[in-house]
Amino acid sequence: MQSFVSTRAGRIIQQQAGKDGFSAFIPARLPPVPGLELTGGLRDLLEHASISLGRLDGVSASLDPDRLLYIYVRKEAVLSSQIEGTQSTLSDLLRFEAEGAPGMPLDDVREVSRYVAALHHGFNLLRGGLPVSLRLVRELHQVLMQEGRGSTRAPGDFRRSQNWIGGSRPGNARFVPPPPHEMMIALDNLERFIHDQPERTPPLLKAGLAHAQFETIHPFLDGNGRVGRLLITLLLCAEGALTQPFLYLSLYFREHRAQYYELLQRVRTDGDWESWMEFFLTGVAEVSAQATATTRALLARFEKDRERILIRRGSGSVLTLFEFLRGRVITTIPRAARELNLTHPTVTTALRRLEDMEIVREITGRPRARVYVYQQQLDILNQGIDGQLLPD
CATH class of the missing domain: 1.10.10.10 (Winged helix-like DNA-binding domain superfamily/Winged helix DNA-binding domain)
Incomplete structure (x- = not known):
């Protein structure tokens, strides 16, 4: 008999009994119920992040967007891949593209190059009229994992087996995402939320909530972190908050890595969406200001x-x-x-x-x-x- 503990963000359900037993987290639908408490500091943060993002979008337009995009995409690819353990730098990637010979391990540079390709592919799909959807997410993953590390782990396919985070097996894992049959229900619900069903959600709130939900669902055998970070920027572009994909939070997540994981887990255990959104919106404001200063x-x-x-x-x-x-x-x-x-x-x-x-x-x-x-x-x-x- 299954037992569960409910929070505002979902419920924990026992999957098996005995020594091989483990509990998996089944996320609730978005938006949260009750809704986000947009009072005081959180409302101010949302306004500040929106203004900072708008300033970035404005100053970016003063540079040739294609040239600026070339650099920003590669910068983000390096940062996001460093979170996953690669050692390549921006210089390594640019030199590899210029002369075909990296200064660091070839696998690292190729992995970063796949991230560049995935971001370009996703943005081109948006410009071609495809909405942010499960199809787009799978295509991002397909491009990202085409070669190198992770290429044998079902590129472009949602997982059909149980995965977990931390530990040697689900029974001693730090976190266990939903099993495959529950995962597909959760993904369908996430797609509906992104498409404003049952109600419209402001772009920055939508991006923050969707990123946390995607990481909780963890729908791929590998590459979930990179796809989840891509999702933030592409969502903001699709929602019209950005005209070009110039905002990337990988540096912020890397610098506050422990807090990032702690707040994601607190959403699951305590339903504390507000603390997560404060962290996320602070990151948007800080990174937007930094990117604006860099552009200037x-x-x-x-x-x-x-x-x-x-x-x-x-x-x-x-x-x-x-x-x-x-x-x-x-x-x-x-x-x-x-x-x-x-x-x-x-x-x-x-x-x-x-x-x-x-x-x-x-x-x-x-x-x-x-x-x-x-x-x-x-x-x-x-x-x-x-x-x-x-x-x-």
Whole structure:
């Protein structure tokens, strides 16, 4: 006979008896009942996070969105993958894409590259008219887990067996998500909530609630954390809170990892959605402010360097290459020549002039197959990765 303990967020049900017995958590439908207590601090946080997110969306529009998106997507891919244990840096990923040879273990860089591909795929699906849905979630997972670690763990398929978090088996696990038959019911309910059934939920509240619910359901054998973090940004884009996927909370979650897991667990054990949402909205506000400051710093850097180039004679090809590096950060001579349709000598001369101006530097020390980086741009981006808030 099954026994259960109910909370506002769901119930714990005994799955088996005896020494192999374990209890699994079955999440309740969203939105929470009773509803979120949007009083005092939580209401103020929601307003603050909304304003910060709007400011980020506005300042991002002042930069070429495609170029900025190229960098932000890769920055998030590195951070999100680091949470899962990879050691690759933003420099590793950009260098790998530029010359096809990573500075760190190949599996790590490929894993980060799959995250880049998954985010692009998800955003393109949204632009093509597909709503945030179980189909989109499965497609994200399929792209994310296509190769490397996790590629043998059913990419794109919801699990058909019991999983657990912590411990060596469900019986001694820290947390056990719903079994497969209950999982599909919970996923269906989550999709309905995302589609505003039975009622409309404001975008930031929806993103915070949906992320926590997704992590509780844990519908894949691997990759749940990365998909759950992707879901936040794609939901905000689908809801119109962002025009481009520029908000990423991986750095915030990484820096407050213990609190992140503790508050997710408190939702399950105590039904404490309010503390989780306070944490989530604080993260949105902080990360939005940091991303806004980073974007402004990039704009100032680009303008200053562009003016230095323009005052020199014969700046045409130099300016062309500079604009290319704004969107790529790291390049090789063959890659720049190919993508800009310029000759190798023209690119080489332009890079030498940018080197003389200390705008770019060569990072291999090799006489051939040289690699060039727009160092001050990379430094600005890495300040964000290090969790340092740039001056406003």
